[in-house]
Amino acid sequence: MGAVRGRLKAPKGTHDLFPPESERFAAVEATARRVFGSYGYGEIRTPTFEATDLFSRSVGDTTDIVHKEMYTFPDRKNRSLTLRPENTAGVVRALVERGLQDAPRPIRLWYAGPQFRYEQPQAGRYREFRQIGVELVGVAGAAGDAEVLIMLFAFLGALGFRDLTATLNCIPVGEARTIFSKALQDHARPQAERLGAEDRRRLEENPLRLFDSKDPEVARVLDGGPRTLDFLDEASRRQHEELKALLKAAGVRFTESASIVRGLDYYTRTVFEVASERLGAQNALLGGGRYDNLIGDLGGPPTPAVGFAIGEDRLIAAMQSDGRTARPVFFVVPDSPDELAYALAVAEEIRTAAPDAVVESDLTGRGLVKGLARAAQAAREPAQYAFCASGIHAVLLGSREREEKAVTIKDLSTGEQQTFSRAQLAERLGAGRER
Numbered sequence: 228m229g230a231v232r233g234r235l236k237a238p239k240g241t242h243d244l245f246p247p248e249s250e251r252f253a254a255v256e257a258t259a260r261r262v263f264g265s266y267g268y269g270e271i272r273t274p275t276f277e278a279t280d281l282f283s284r285s286v287g288d289t290t291d292i293v294h295k296e297m298y299t300f301p302d303r304k305n306r307s308l309t310l311r312p313e314n315t316a317g318v319v320r321a322l323v324e325r326g327l328q329d330a331p332r333p334i335r336l337w338y339a340g341p342q343f344r345y346e347q348p349q350a351g352r353y354r355e356f357r358q359i360g361v362e363l364v365g366v367a368g369a370a371g372d373a374e375v376l377i378m379l380f381a382f383l384g385a386l387g388f389r390d391l392t393a394t395l396n397c398i399p400v401g402e403a404r405t406i407f408s409k410a411l412q413d414h415a416r417p418q419a420e421r422l423g424a425e426d427r428r429r430l431e432e433n434p435l436r437l438f439d440s441k442d443p444e445v446a447r448v449l450d451g452g453p454r455t456l457d458f459l460d461e462a463s464r465r466q467h468e469e470l471k472a473l474l475k476a477a478g479v480r481f482t483e484s485a486s487i488v489r490g491l492d493y494y495t496r497t498v499f500e501v502a503s504e505r506l507g508a509q510n511a512l513l514g515g516g517r518y519d520n521l522i523g524d525l526g527g528p529p530t531p532a533v534g535f536a537i538g539e540d541r542l543i544a545a546m547q548s549d550g551r552t553a554r555p556v557f558f559v560v561p562d563s564p565d566e567l568a569y570a571l572a573v574a575e576e577i578r579t580a581a582p583d584a585v586v587e588s589d590l591t592g593r594g595l596v597k598g599l600a601r602a603a604q605a606a607r608e609p610a611q612y613a614f615c616a617s618g619i620h621a622v623l624l625g626s627r628e629r630e631e632k633a634v635t636i637k638d639l640s641t642g643e644q645q646t647f648s649r650a651q652l653a654e655r656l657g658a659g660r661e662r
């Protein structure tokens with residue numbers, strides 16, 4: 228192996244997750260599993276890369292994602308592969324591949340995992356980021372949309388979010404979409420010279436994508452132009468009204484906006500997003516919507532579907548609560564190498580007696596004073612540690628404890644210290660936990 232030159236550095240737009248941050252991600256994913264599981268959603272894991280044309284056929288050739296943000300590479304047999312920029316296409320590919328024809332419906336799935344987009348990195352925007360998402364397949368209409376939104380807010384509520392509001396829109400479909408696109412072109416073409424080259428291309432090829440533009444001038448051009456909600460066909464309008472009624476009845480907070488279209492071509496009718504004021508410029512916490520044509524377009528039997536994906540990195544940045552469950556913590560400190568075997572045995576017994584506890588052993592045998600340093604630091608700065616502590620204890624084991632088969636446990640918050648027989652551990656810890 229050649230020598231590594233220069234300083235090692237993670238690729239631009241990626242970031243490592245160390246404890247305790249990694250623990251927050253794990254805790255959020257555990258909450259997703261619990262909440263989504265309680266609505267009957269099971270976890271799906273799909274490959275991190277797929278055939279490139281899966282994304283051009285689903286997300287859409289004229290979207291920013293496919294046009295300029297994909298990590299695409301040929302493999303050794305010259306097949307074009309792409310690191311997934313999102314997970315809906317992969318989930319649909321997996322379902323179509325397995326065969327949807329005879330599958331019992333609806334199919335309820337959730338996922339968590341890394342996604343890749345070649346974007347300009349900034350706070351909250353990465354080239355590798357994580358999403359937690361949900362897909363409900365085989366339910367048409369407002370009831371399916373309502374279920375995923377109600378479940379989304381149950382999940383956000385379980386993480387401590389109380390003040391979030393969904394923004395809803397309904398994108399015209401079929402002929403109505405063609406008419407709407409044409410109306411957008413008629414409105415914007417006379418002002419085309421105010422648009423950059425990229426947006427002029429959007430205007431001609433796929434005018435709905437103008438709404439994704441990051442150029443504020445585009446928003447000004449679109450202002451006062453045709454509105455999605457005025458172009459809905461009768462069935463779409465009814466579905467949209469029904470969804471609003473279901474959300475009101477369920478107590479989901481939402482507003483309407485005719486200008487969110489969510490950057491992906493597969494959406495039909497319902498789209499939604501949730502933004503958080505606690506994030507900076509990249510304030511979109513999540514996005515989602517209905518994609519009733521995608522499964523048919525990708526070769527499956529025509530099947531309605533709806534889903535969303537949350538930017539997990541942004542979600543955690545916006546969380547005020549810690550996210551981790553507090554656990555009792557025990558630092559087991561042998562006074563010398565002679566007590567090491569005893570300490571390891573006591574540590575195992577504490578783990579058995581208190582299965583939710585974190586039990587860390589000092590492996591150096593450098594004495595009680597030095598061995599206690601880490602415990603004392605954890606007591607001073609508990610947020611720095613992987614575990615979230617509900618009480619920090621030191622378990623002090625000297626020659627006397629070893630000989631008498633005893634343990635001394637010190638509560639580092641009160642300084643209170645007790646010595647009792649090792650045989651009483653289970654009983655004492657059990658009693659302590661009931662208090």
Ligand code: HAM
Pocket residue numbers: 312313314315316344346351352353354355356357358360361362489490491511512513514515516517533534535536537538539540541
């Ligand atoms: P999306 O709106 O492209 O939707 O992405 C969803 C969320 O992923 C965004 O709202 C944002 O929080 C997060 N996200 C996107 N790009 C980045 C980035 N570069 N860095 C950090 N976070 C990012 C989808 O991906 C659809 N598949 C959602 C869906 C599921 N629709 C139906 N089913």
